[in-house]
Amino acid sequence: MPTDQLEELATPAAVVELAVMEANIARVAEYSRKQSLALRPHIKTHKSIEIARRQLASGSSGLTCATVHEAEVMSSVCDDILLAYPPVGPQRAKRVAALAERVRMTVALDSRTAAQLMADAARERGVEVGILAEMDVGMRRTGVSDIDSLVELCAAVAELPALRFEGIAIYPGHVREHVTLQDEKIAALQRTLDGALDALRGRGLETRVVSGGSTPMLFRSHEIKGLTEIRPGTYVYNDRATALAGACTMEQCALTVLATVVSTSVAGQAVIDAGTKALGREPLPGGDGEGYGSVVEHPEVVVARMSEEHGMLDLTRTGWRPRVGERVRIVPNHVCIVVHLNDVVFGARGDQVVESWRVDARGRGQVFAHA
Amino acid sequence: MPTDQLEELATPAAVVELAVMEANIARVAEYSRKQSLALRPHIKTHKSIEIARRQLASGSSGLTCATVHEAEVMSSVCDDILLAYPPVGPQRAKRVAALAERVRMTVALDSRTAAQLMADAARERGVEVGILAEMDVGMRRTGVSDIDSLVELCAAVAELPALRFEGIAIYPGHVREHVTLQDEKIAALQRTLDGALDALRGRGLETRVVSGGSTPMLFRSHEIKGLTEIRPGTYVYNDRATALAGACTMEQCALTVLATVVSTSVAGQAVIDAGTKALGREPLPGGDGEGYGSVVEHPEVVVARMSEEHGMLDLTRTGWRPRVGERVRIVPNHVCIVVHLNDVVFGARGDQVVESWRVDARGRGQVFAHA
Numbered sequence: 001m002p003t004d005q006l007e008e009l010a011t012p013a014a015v016v017e018l019a020v021m022e023a024n025i026a027r028v029a030e031y032s033r034k035q036s037l038a039l040r041p042h043i044k045t046h047k048s049i050e051i052a053r054r055q056l057a058s059g060s061s062g063l064t065c066a067t068v069h070e071a072e073v074m075s076s077v078c079d080d081i082l083l084a085y086p087p088v089g090p091q092r093a094k095r096v097a098a099l100a101e102r103v104r105m106t107v108a109l110d111s112r113t114a115a116q117l118m119a120d121a122a123r124e125r126g127v128e129v130g131i132l133a134e135m136d137v138g139m140r141r142t143g144v145s146d147i148d149s150l151v152e153l154c155a156a157v158a159e160l161p162a163l164r165f166e167g168i169a170i171y172p173g174h175v176r177e178h179v180t181l182q183d184e185k186i187a188a189l190q191r192t193l194d195g196a197l198d199a200l201r202g203r204g205l206e207t208r209v210v211s212g213g214s215t216p217m218l219f220r221s222h223e224i225k226g227l228t229e230i231r232p233g234t235y236v237y238n239d240r241a242t243a244l245a246g247a248c249t250m251e252q253c254a255l256t257v258l259a260t261v262v263s264t265s266v267a268g269q270a271v272i273d274a275g276t277k278a279l280g281r282e283p284l285p286g287g288d289g290e291g292y293g294s295v296v297e298h299p300e301v302v303v304a305r306m307s308e309e310h311g312m313l314d315l316t317r318t319g320w321r322p323r324v325g326e327r328v329r330i331v332p333n334h335v336c337i338v339v340h341l342n343d344v345v346f347g348a349r350g351d352q353v354v355e356s357w358r359v360d361a362r363g364r365g366q367v368f369a370h371a
Numbered sequence: 372m373p374t375d376q377l378e379e380l381a382t383p384a385a386v387v388e389l390a391v392m393e394a395n396i397a398r399v400a401e402y403s404r405k406q407s408l409a410l411r412p413h414i415k416t417h418k419s420i421e422i423a424r425r426q427l428a429s430g431s432s433g434l435t436c437a438t439v440h441e442a443e444v445m446s447s448v449c450d451d452i453l454l455a456y457p458p459v460g461p462q463r464a465k466r467v468a469a470l471a472e473r474v475r476m477t478v479a480l481d482s483r484t485a486a487q488l489m490a491d492a493a494r495e496r497g498v499e500v501g502i503l504a505e506m507d508v509g510m511r512r513t514g515v516s517d518i519d520s521l522v523e524l525c526a527a528v529a530e531l532p533a534l535r536f537e538g539i540a541i542y543p544g545h546v547r548e549h550v551t552l553q554d555e556k557i558a559a560l561q562r563t564l565d566g567a568l569d570a571l572r573g574r575g576l577e578t579r580v581v582s583g584g585s586t587p588m589l590f591r592s593h594e595i596k597g598l599t600e601i602r603p604g605t606y607v608y609n610d611r612a613t614a615l616a617g618a619c620t621m622e623q624c625a626l627t628v629l630a631t632v633v634s635t636s637v638a639g640q641a642v643i644d645a646g647t648k649a650l651g652r653e654p655l656p657g658g659d660g661e662g663y664g665s666v667v668e669h670p671e672v673v674v675a676r677m678s679e680e681h682g683m684l685d686l687t688r689t690g691w692r693p694r695v696g697e698r699v700r701i702v703p704n705h706v707c708i709v710v711h712l713n714d715v716v717f718g719a720r721g722d723q724v725v726e727s728w729r730v731d732a733r734g735r736g737q738v739f740a741h742a
Binding site: 007008009010011012013044066067068085086088089090091092110111113114117134136140141142143144145149173260261262263264265266267269271273276277280281282307308309310312323324325336337340341342343344363364366 | 378379380381382383384415437438439456457459460461462463481482484485488505507511512513514515516520544631632633634635636637638640642644647648651652653678679680681683694695696707708711712713714715727734735737
């Protein structure tokens with residue numbers, strides 16, 4: 001039952017206010033242009049060819065992907081892709097090498113093993129793949145932890161055939177705008193980065209690219225001396241966590257989950273049809289607030305509990321008493337997860353659904369094993 | 372790059388040990404047969420036509436679904452479907468009515484508004500839809516909370532045209548096997564149920580069906596007097612939460628997420644390629660344990676932290692030191708969420724992938740709004 005009316009759309013549905021998204025894309029493009037930073041948006045947030053196209057049209061230098069499948073899908077609209085993920089596993093390096101026949105591929109990695117795998121696959125395919133060595137600057141996820149290991153890795157990469165040493169990648173995911181001592185965290189990051197760049201220079205390794213930047217600290221990227229490129233993802237849609245971290249306003253959250261109140265039987269709550277399978281179960285980091293999302297029309301109301309297809313709105317701090325059938329829009333805590341749960345995103349202007357687009361790179365591109 | 376070898380499969384991948392799943396299906400079919408309980412598996416766990424077919428072949432009386440899209444997909448293999456979800460929203464009731472032209476449809480609901488919506492849609496379509504009135508027995512999610520309201524709702528349903536009053540539905544999701552006082556919770560549930568059935572009888576309303584039963588208390592269903600039907604979902608694959616609740620063993624967990632170690636750069640941890648987008652972020656309920664999943668080969672190791680595509684294995688309580696490229700299998704906390712994140716599930720016997728099946732009802736069946 002197709003419809004152009006937002007009020008007739010089946011729920012739960014991911015709906016983007018197009019004007020807000022367009023302003024988000026323009027704002028970051030303008031910032032990176034002004035600061036002379038290359039902008040390489042991370043498409044893991046939207047996973048849609050159509051949105052990547054708009055980011056590229058706004059002046060991005062290329063795209064960032066997390067999975068090989070994302071890179072494969074995006075290669076149809078972009079000829080310069082960074083896979084910000086170690087090319088480890090029985091198929092990753094081979095698929096990257098296959099892509100490198102058609103587009104300029106760069107891969108971030110943090111181990112000699114990964115570099116060797118990538119070199120072997122690239123050589124076998126007869127292609128060259130760019131490499132960024134990933135350095136941990138405090139998030140403690142991936143990235144080599146000390147400068148000596150970084151220099152060793154970069155030197156190894158520079159010597160491996162079929163690889164092109166490009167520089168280093170950092171991910172300052174631990175630096176959030178609202179956090180006390182953020183200035184100190186950025187200063188510490190700068191010291192680490194300066195030390196790394198000095199050491200690489202001392203070894204005769206030229207770092208053409210220093211890639212970093214997440215959405216929460218996006219607009220402070222220019223403070224990091226030596227950075228050449230930023231890879232924000234979330235900014236295109238934004239979300240409650242980003243807003244509560246101070247990196248956008250709630251009004252700049254373009255994507256909401258449209259939901260319907262399906263039950264008010266239990267006192268003190270209303271149940272909507274958006275649960276874990278529509279919103280994800282992503283808490284706000286660092287004690288920024290409660291719940292898994294908040295109601296646009298009643299910001300004091302949060303999704304306090306969930307099961308798979310039920311979201312329990314806590315009505316204890318509001319005079320609002322929704323009726324069964326009433327519709328609400330939820331700003332999710334973490335929009336990248338919400339998108340990953342959807343096949344289609346709807347684009348709205350006012351009350352009208354004016355377009356929709358597939359979450360093209362949502363899956364894993366899995367191939368069936370047998371006939 | 373298709374393969375029949377488990378070790379060549381691209382990761383992360385959802386892999387089912389077929390022998391374990393087959394035993395899970397047989398065990399529950401045998402239990403319900405022995406206890407003379409109708410078995411109506413909830414397909415929200417697997418969402419696959421192929422698995423539903425096997426559940427039906429094992430002696431199920433029909434299927435349970437949570438979303439209309441699930442019901443639409445399952446109507447291709449089953450002619451008796453319960454939608455255990457209020458038919459509220461601009462399209463739900465209409466789509467249920469459309470389905471009722473082809474299969475026997477029953478709907479659980481907890482409000483007069485929902486009953487009226489369903490009656491209107493059914494009458495417009497010229498079909499009859501069965502109704503179970505949902506009663507809250509302690510979970511505080513949906514379901515009418517007191518017996519007077521239940522009787523009123525059932526009486527209203529019985530009088531509405533195009534609806535067929537069938538009985539009541541309960542969801543004892545708050546009763547978990549390991550919980551202290553579980554006996555008391557079951558006794559309380561029995562008192563509520565007895566009171567409800569008495570009151571309905573007093574009003575002249577015949578309850579042909581009393582539907583209940585979740586996986587955690589599955590094998591105690593026969594203790595609830597008056598119950599006619601159970602709707603377990605998770606049992607087909609099982610998961611870590613179910614095992615830690617005592618309702619299955621870890622060996623009875625059929626589905627694991629196959630993952631590859633992609634980084635060991637940060638001391639004390641190994642990073643796998645299964646993060647929130649592969650495992651979900653589902654904590655164990657009730658303090659049953661830590662982490663978001665555990666490693667089959669090293670049960671003392673859990674996925675302690677995650678980001679979207681990274682899972683951080685905590686190595687502080689193990690002597691195991693995995694190398695980059697090593698593969699592990701993760702038993703997820705909550706398998707229903709993992710399945711919802713996948714398009715394809717692979718079926719293995721030993722080291723061989725011998726079949727695979729689509730997660731057919733994963734999406735929302737969303738229809739594009741425009742040309």
